[in-house]
Amino acid sequence: MKLTVNGILHEINVEPEMPLLWVLRDELDIKGPKYGCGVAQCGACTVHVDGVAVRSCQLPVGDLEGEVLTIEGLGTPERLHALQDAWITHQVAQCGYCQSGQIMQAASLLEMIPHPSDAEIDEVMSGNLCRCGTYPRIRAAIHAAARTLSETKP
Amino acid sequence: MTRVGKLTRRTFLVGSTAVAGGVAFGVYLAKKPIPNPLLEGLAEGEAALTPFVKIDADGITLITPRADMGQGAYSIQAYLIAEELDIDPATARLSPGLPGPAYHNATILAEGVPYPAYDDSFVAESLRSLSAVPAKLFSVQVTGGSSTIPDGFDRLRTAGAIARETLKEAAARRTGIARSNLKTADGFVLLPAGGRIAYTDLAAEAAQIAPVADVSPRPSSEWKYLGTAALPRLDMARKCTGTEVYGIDLEFDDMLHATVRANPAIGAGLARLDTARAENMRGLHRIIPMSQGVGVIADNTWRAFQAADALDISWKAPAYPATSDGLFHELEAALNAPDFFDHRQRDDGNVDRALSDGTVITADYRVPYLAHAPMEPMNAVVRVQADAVEIWTGTQIPVFVRDRAARIAGVKAANVKVHVLPMGGSFGHRLEMTHVEQAVELAMAVPGRHLKLTWSREEDMTHDYPRPASVARARGAVADGKVIGFDLSVSQSAMAPEWLERLSGRNLPGPDATITTGAWDQPFAIPNYRVTGYRAPAMVPVSSWRSVGASGNGFYHDCFLDELIHAAGADPLAERMRLCMHDPSRKVLEAVGEMSGWNGELHTGGRGRGVGFCMSFGVPCAQVVDVVQTEDGIRIEKVYVAVDVGEVLDPTNLEAQVFGGVIWGLGHAMNCELTYDDHMPDQSNFYDFTGMRLYQAPEIIVRALSNGSAIRGIGEPAVPPAAPALANAIFAATGQRIRELPLHKHIDFV
Ligand code: FES
Numbered sequence: 001m002k003l004t005v006n007g008i009l010h011e012i013n014v015e016p017e018m019p020l021l022w023v024l025r026d027e028l029d030i031k032g033p034k035y036g037c038g039v040a041q042c043g044a045c046t047v048h049v050d051g052v053a054v055r056s057c058q059l060p061v062g063d064l065e066g067e068v069l070t071i072e073g074l075g076t077p078e079r080l081h082a083l084q085d086a087w088i089t090h091q092v093a094q095c096g097y098c099q100s101g102q103i104m105q106a107a108s109l110l111e112m113i114p115h116p117s118d119a120e121i122d123e124v125m126s127g128n129l130c131r132c133g134t135y136p137r138i139r140a141a142i143h144a145a146a147r148t149l150s151e152t153k154p
Numbered sequence: 155m156t157r158v159g160k161l162t163r164r165t166f167l168v169g170s171t172a173v174a175g176g177v178a179f180g181v182y183l184a185k186k187p188i189p190n191p192l193l194e195g196l197a198e199g200e201a202a203l204t205p206f207v208k209i210d211a212d213g214i215t216l217i218t219p220r221a222d223m224g225q226g227a228y229s230i231q232a233y234l235i236a237e238e239l240d241i242d243p244a245t246a247r248l249s250p251g252l253p254g255p256a257y258h259n260a261t262i263l264a265e266g267v268p269y270p271a272y273d274d275s276f277v278a279e280s281l282r283s284l285s286a287v288p289a290k291l292f293s294v295q296v297t298g299g300s301s302t303i304p305d306g307f308d309r310l311r312t313a314g315a316i317a318r319e320t321l322k323e324a325a326a327r328r329t330g331i332a333r334s335n336l337k338t339a340d341g342f343v344l345l346p347a348g349g350r351i352a353y354t355d356l357a358a359e360a361a362q363i364a365p366v367a368d369v370s371p372r373p374s375s376e377w378k379y380l381g382t383a384a385l386p387r388l389d390m391a392r393k394c395t396g397t398e399v400y401g402i403d404l405e406f407d408d409m410l411h412a413t414v415r416a417n418p419a420i421g422a423g424l425a426r427l428d429t430a431r432a433e434n435m436r437g438l439h440r441i442i443p444m445s446q447g448v449g450v451i452a453d454n455t456w457r458a459f460q461a462a463d464a465l466d467i468s469w470k471a472p473a474y475p476a477t478s479d480g481l482f483h484e485l486e487a488a489l490n491a492p493d494f495f496d497h498r499q500r501d502d503g504n505v506d507r508a509l510s511d512g513t514v515i516t517a518d519y520r521v522p523y524l525a526h527a528p529m530e531p532m533n534a535v536v537r538v539q540a541d542a543v544e545i546w547t548g549t550q551i552p553v554f555v556r557d558r559a560a561r562i563a564g565v566k567a568a569n570v571k572v573h574v575l576p577m578g579g580s581f582g583h584r585l586e587m588t589h590v591e592q593a594v595e596l597a598m599a600v601p602g603r604h605l606k607l608t609w610s611r612e613e614d615m616t617h618d619y620p621r622p623a624s625v626a627r628a629r630g631a632v633a634d635g636k637v638i639g640f641d642l643s644v645s646q647s648a649m650a651p652e653w654l655e656r657l658s659g660r661n662l663p664g665p666d667a668t669i670t671t672g673a674w675d676q677p678f679a680i681p682n683y684r685v686t687g688y689r690a691p692a693m694v695p696v697s698s699w700r701s702v703g704a705s706g707n708g709f710y711h712d713c714f715l716d717e718l719i720h721a722a723g724a725d726p727l728a729e730r731m732r733l734c735m736h737d738p739s740r741k742v743l744e745a746v747g748e749m750s751g752w753n754g755e756l757h758t759g760g761r762g763r764g765v766g767f768c769m770s771f772g773v774p775c776a777q778v779v780d781v782v783q784t785e786d787g788i789r790i791e792k793v794y795v796a797v798d799v800g801e802v803l804d805p806t807n808l809e810a811q812v813f814g815g816v817i818w819g820l821g822h823a824m825n826c827e828l829t830y831d832d833h834m835p836d837q838s839n840f841y842d843f844t845g846m847r848l849y850q851a852p853e854i855i856v857r858a859l860s861n862g863s864a865i866r867g868i869g870e871p872a873v874p875p876a877a878p879a880l881a882n883a884i885f886a887a888t889g890q891r892i893r894e895l896p897l898h899k900h901i902d903f904v
């Protein structure tokens with residue numbers, strides 16, 4: 001079986017039912033996506049498939065169609081995505097365990113709606129649980145990143 | 155702070171033997187100089203100036219022994235050292251160090267003394283410092299009780315100052331220039347005529363001289379980092395790019411992956427096991443029956459989970475009741491029953507007389523068991539070799555982990571290495587170590603190989619040591635528009651003694667303060683005022699949960715006070731302020747009134763407003779919650795918070811911790827409980843134990859005051875006032891007085 005993650009093609013030999021999350025984490029050693037619940041309740045495992053946020057704990061790798069992007073592919077400490085930059089400016093993370101998923105979900109939101117309202121942020125981000133309670137700063141950081149992205153886009 | 159407190163903390167740093175006079179218990183052991191763990195295993199050219207700073211030719215390592223579970227402990231510890239050492243902490247390596255007695259927590263047991271935190275009298279202060287002695291004896295290198303700041307504030311800055319002055323002394327000897335003529339900045343000693351010498355270049359010489367111990371930390375007016383808004387967390391970029399390495403992310407070439415199924419009735423063990431359906435599953439390595447359940451070892455985490463799901467297991471039953479009804483029945487039976495009396499640390503005036511006439515107001519309250527459910531499920535990597543064990547895990551109790559692993563594996567404690575990893579939350583869960591015990595047991599079956607144990611979310615939630623459930627009866631009286639009598643009894647299983655015994659095998663004699671903390675110790679001068687704790691039998695094994703006793707008692711105390719104030723016809727904020735006899739506490743009430751534009755109007759067109767107050771961990775915290783009653787239920791709109799931590803070191807992180815504490819308090823008050831059936835929690839994942847989600851999060855406005863006498867931590871104190879402020883606001887909006895958590899059993903939320 002073949003899959004493309006962050007632009008790199010990988011060859012794997014696993015059962016097709018194995019969720020994408022565990023292929024990424026345990027087979028490919030891509031540890032940004034996190035295991036939080038395994039049942040689509042927390043969003044810690046969120047990655048993009050062809051640009052759309054999905055819960056990788058729920059996607060059997062055999063059903064995968066499209067290219068996978070994880071937090072590692074979105075931006076790096078040296079080349080931050082606007083959302084990661086806003087997250088740092090707003091000092092969003094506490095334990096940080098949910099934040100890969102939060103940022104990937106937010107990136108997908110901004111793809112769909114470049115300037116989301118609070119209500120739209122609530123709607124799209126509420127599947128991502130944060131036990132540390134970083135929600136107020138997540139809201140602020142998404143608005144800030146939306147501004148940056150619209151300024152830098154032609 | 156009194157002289158006693160200061161001496162105890164300072165002398166520890168230089169390993170001196172002086173201890174304030176009059177300590178009878180365990181003085182001999184406590185007086186032994188504490189070995190500096192960095193002195194072992196130092197390579198040539200390395201100097202370990204204090205247990206908190208290590209310098210070699212490659213750079214500077216700051217040792218930050220208090221664990222980081224998300225509260226920012228690593229960063230603030232580094233800033234405390236760096237402030238005095240004169241380095242930019244972003245250029246240093248941070249390491250939690252290896253566990254050892256030099257990193258004992260001198261503050262954590264202090265909250266157990268029978269004097270409230272607002273009592274600064276000499277007796278209270280000396281007793282608090284006495285409790286540092288057993289902490290040292292126990293080697294309690296514990297992170298918890300919002301104690302990292304109060305414990306580290308002097309100690310870490312002094313450590314930085316000792317290191318700085320010793321480096322200057324080394325430079326003085328090399329150059330012949332007096333130490334007093336040398337300055338330091340950015341990791342260099344500056345020479346008066348220009349020119350500078352790097353700390354790293356002085357390390358070897360500094361190692362040869364006795365540390366300069368005659369130092370005192372700079373006054374806050376000279377601070378460069380502390381107290382400013384520009385204190386970015388040193389782990390922030392990693393956490394926003396998916397590059398932080400948590401315990402669950404560790405990878406070794408030879409690593410096996412394991413999971414367990416253990417009896418949710420902790421300690422009762424396995425009755426029957428059928429492995430047939432799991433045996434031929436792909437990637438399965440071993441199935442191992444264990445003392446508490448079954449372990450499954452495979453070549454991948456998911457395969458281990460799959461195999462564990464395929465096991466057919468039945469559990470033995472413990473002696474305590476099997477259902478929530480039965481458990482609460484036991485709690486109620488112990489309430490006000492003389493045989494179960496535990497302590498009465500508050501008994502002012504004459505409560506019996508004040509409550510003897512016909513106008514007594516009574517109310518029964520209760521709070522549920524609660525899971526910690528940090529986002530990162532428990533995990534540990536362990537490798538067992540012939541006479542050594544190595545452990546990588548996120549833990550708040552590394553010394554206990556080391557000693558327990560040694561016992562299980564039958565090796566010397568000195569041969570157990572514990573590496574503490576950043577944690578994806580804890581909230582008290584990692585004050586327990588069942589997952590490490592299990593990982594050691596399993597790793598012993600595959601000696602020489604790294605084994606990673608990962609709990610499924612379901613295992614994490616059903617095999618937690620939850621926040622204790624409790625029940626309370628409150629009675630009170632009012633006269634002439636004032637609260638004049640307040641009598642609260644609380645019944646709960648003992649929490650602290652059970653925990654300490656689990657960890658250390660030692661018995662903690664005396665009462666269990668957690669049964670009433672957050673209630674008996676409130677800074678109010680009600681003329682007839684009594685708080686009594688009853689110790690219910692040990693049932694579901696329980697543990698510390700963010701804000702510990704105050705998480706439930708803060709709800710009881712403040713809600714019932716609100717009921718009495720309402721019965722008296724007084725203003726909830728004004729009457730709390732009138733009753734308050736502690737200046738910093740009164741000022742947070744005043745501040746929250748001003749912030750919220752409090753005008754006594756509690757109910758306007760479907761809106762309600764409530765105030766809540768609790769002093770916990772020495773921090774007074776007042777909150778005003780505004781709710782709106784919609785057609786579909788209650789919406790929490792805004793929360794105003796005023797706190798006093800004595801001195802604010804990191805305003806940005808303080809705000810984050812208050813946001814987190816409020817959301818934690820409100821979320822669990824709204825919709826979380828563990829209920830039991832057949833000795834098992836009914837809840838097993840986030841669909842039935844959720845807390846707050848983003849769409850429910852209110853706007854939160856925070857103000858930190860600095861009128862308190864001693865510096866305090868903020869990881870927990872914002873939790874206790876949130877639930878009562880919310881319940882009081884709901885009462886204001888709807889007239890419905892809810893005396894049981896979670897509130898959603900009685901009212902809907904949107
Ligand atoms: S782990 Fe996938 S949603 Fe929680």
Ligand code: FES
Nearest residue numbers: 095096130131132
């Ligand atoms: S930052 Fe800890 S769970 Fe979100």
